[in-house]
Amino acid sequence: MTNSSLFVVVLLTGITLVAAGLGVAMLLSPKSTNFQKGEPYECGLPTHGTSWMQFRVGYYLYAILFMMFDVEIIFLFPWATVVRSLGMMGLASILIFIAILSLGLAYAWKKGVLKWT
Amino acid sequence: MLLYSQPLELTKLVHSLDAFFRSSLSPFWATLVEGILIGIAILAAYALIALALIYIERKIAAFFQSRLGPNRLGKYGVIQSIADMIKILIKEIIHVNKIDKLLYYLAPFFVIVASVLSFGAIPFGQSLQAVDFNIGVFYVLAVSSIGVIGILLAGWSSNNKYSMIGAMRSGAQFISYELSAGFSLMTIVVLSGTMQFSELIEGQRYCWNLFNGHIPAFIAFVIFLISGHAETNRGPFDLPEAESELTAGYHTEYSGLRFGFFYLAEYLNMFIIAAIATTVFLGGWMPIQIKGWDAFNQVMWYIPSWIWFFGKAFVLMFLSLWVRWSFPRLRIDLLLNLEWKYLLPINLVNILVMVIIVLSGLTLADIFPAVFGK
Numbered sequence: 001m002t003n004s005s006l007f008v009v010v011l012l013t014g015i016t017l018v019a020a021g022l023g024v025a026m027l028l029s030p031k032s033t034n035f036q037k038g039e040p041y042e043c044g045l046p047t048h049g050t051s052w053m054q055f056r057v058g059y060y061l062y063a064i065l066f067m068m069f070d071v072e073i074i075f076l077f078p079w080a081t082v083v084r085s086l087g088m089m090g091l092a093s094i095l096i097f098i099a100i101l102s103l104g105l106a107y108a109w110k111k112g113v114l115k116w117t
Numbered sequence: 118m119l120l121y122s123q124p125l126e127l128t129k130l131v132h133s134l135d136a137f138f139r140s141s142l143s144p145f146w147a148t149l150v151e152g153i154l155i156g157i158a159i160l161a162a163y164a165l166i167a168l169a170l171i172y173i174e175r176k177i178a179a180f181f182q183s184r185l186g187p188n189r190l191g192k193y194g195v196i197q198s199i200a201d202m203i204k205i206l207i208k209e210i211i212h213v214n215k216i217d218k219l220l221y222y223l224a225p226f227f228v229i230v231a232s233v234l235s236f237g238a239i240p241f242g243q244s245l246q247a248v249d250f251n252i253g254v255f256y257v258l259a260v261s262s263i264g265v266i267g268i269l270l271a272g273w274s275s276n277n278k279y280s281m282i283g284a285m286r287s288g289a290q291f292i293s294y295e296l297s298a299g300f301s302l303m304t305i306v307v308l309s310g311t312m313q314f315s316e317l318i319e320g321q322r323y324c325w326n327l328f329n330g331h332i333p334a335f336i337a338f339v340i341f342l343i344s345g346h347a348e349t350n351r352g353p354f355d356l357p358e359a360e361s362e363l364t365a366g367y368h369t370e371y372s373g374l375r376f377g378f379f380y381l382a383e384y385l386n387m388f389i390i391a392a393i394a395t396t397v398f399l400g401g402w403m404p405i406q407i408k409g410w411d412a413f414n415q416v417m418w419y420i421p422s423w424i425w426f427f428g429k430a431f432v433l434m435f436l437s438l439w440v441r442w443s444f445p446r447l448r449i450d451l452l453l454n455l456e457w458k459y460l461l462p463i464n465l466v467n468i469l470v471m472v473i474i475v476l477s478g479l480t481l482a483d484i485f486p487a488v489f490g491k
Binding site for chain 1: 148151152155156159160163206207208209210211212213214215225226229230232233234236237247248249250252254255258273275276277278279280281285288289292293295296299300303306307310311312364369370373374375377378449450453454457458461462465468469472473475476
């Protein structure tokens with residue numbers, strides 16, 4: 001079997017595991033309905049308002065920084081595989097690449113993105 | 118490839134099963150039957166490893182805290198986790214009122230599918246590997262990051278403040294430490310020149326990557342263990358589910374088996390991190406081999422490859438449990454600082470050091486080709 005068809009097999013296995021498990025649990029588990037039971041669990045106090053609201057921006061700044069470096073990882077993996085045959089030219093070109101991205105991190109650091117106040 | 122007759126090696130079983138189906142069935146049906154068998158094998162291994170890990174963790178945690186741990190069901194409480202599994206299967210699944218239904222039901226799928234997909238790419242032993250992509254390392258990084266979508270969906274859809282805060286923390290933590298994990302694996306890709314797991318293991322026959330790349334490889338190994346530990350939301354990095362402030366974090370609103378899936382995925386992710394570290398740094402299922410010592414090598418090959426794999430992986434998992442039960446929890450800003458201000462810059466420099474070592478022929482295999490060379 002080819003790798004791609006095996007990938008589909010593994011994917012279906014994962015979906016089957018959750019679906020079958022939930023099916024069995026639905027059959028076996030007791031059922032009772034009660035409005036109080038379905039309230040959000042906030043340690044006994046009645047819920048106040050919704051939790052779908054604006055959230056602190058710090059997390060999103062980290063997410064943006066992550067995007068930058070994650071794309072860098074995608075670019076660097078093919079380079080890492082062939083670095084032996086590229087020789088010193090490969091090192092020099094990637095040095096420039098990493099330097100530019102590190103400048104981005106340094107800028108964010110200087111601007112206080114990484115500071116948690 | 119050295120192949121001696123090993124009574125417990127599963128390679129022959131796999132090959133003879135494959136040959137049997139190919140010879141007795143038409144190609145379509147043979148493929149179908151093999152696919153189903155592979156699925157069943159993965160499910161069985163997945164469940165068994167999870168049950169074993171839960172038992173081991175409870176027992177080891179108990180010893181660290183001078184308790185006895187589970188000891189009522191069966192000898193030394195060995196069937197405790199099976200009883201727990203049955204219990205969680207027959208627990209009531211509570212329907213919560215104000216949730217976002219679609220996303221709430223979808224979240225366990227994402228979490229479990231991500232861990233099953235990376236589980237399928239792990240080489241458990243000689244030819245005991247479901248998916249062997251030539252971009253194996255990259256594939257594992259890619260599919261394991263699907264899990265964070267499940268966690269964010271769970272936290273958002275529950276309409277619960279604890280879940281929301283837990284999911285946001287978990288997301289920030291996961292994506293941050295994923296960078297370190299990726300970069301430290303890349304350091305080894307630079308060293309070995311391949312991303313395929315089978316080739317990685319074959320290349321470590323006489324010298325593990327950890328020793329072959331000496332200083333940078335060792336730094337990468339430590340960083341990978343730290344970031345892998347943080348990615349699984351465990352140990353000193355378990356902020357998303359810090360029970361003293363967030364009750365249960367992103368799975369507060371999940372009950373019964375839906376909660377069980379999150380729990381299962383957490384343990385399996387711990388195993389997957391240990392397994393990837395074993396494969397990439399510690400030679401995977403390859404027995405310890407010394408160049409020229411044929412008698413010794415033959416004795417080592419007599420131990421089945423999957424025992425080597427699980428032995429090495431268990432050492433790393435024990436390390437992870439040790440860390441988990443020894444250190445106090447970090448604060449969220451300290452946690453993110455550790456990644457962005459220390460691990461990431463160290464990693465970037467570390468890769469360049471590794472490239473210089475590889476290009477100038479300073480790896481152990483280059484210095485001592487008679488002992489460690491391929």
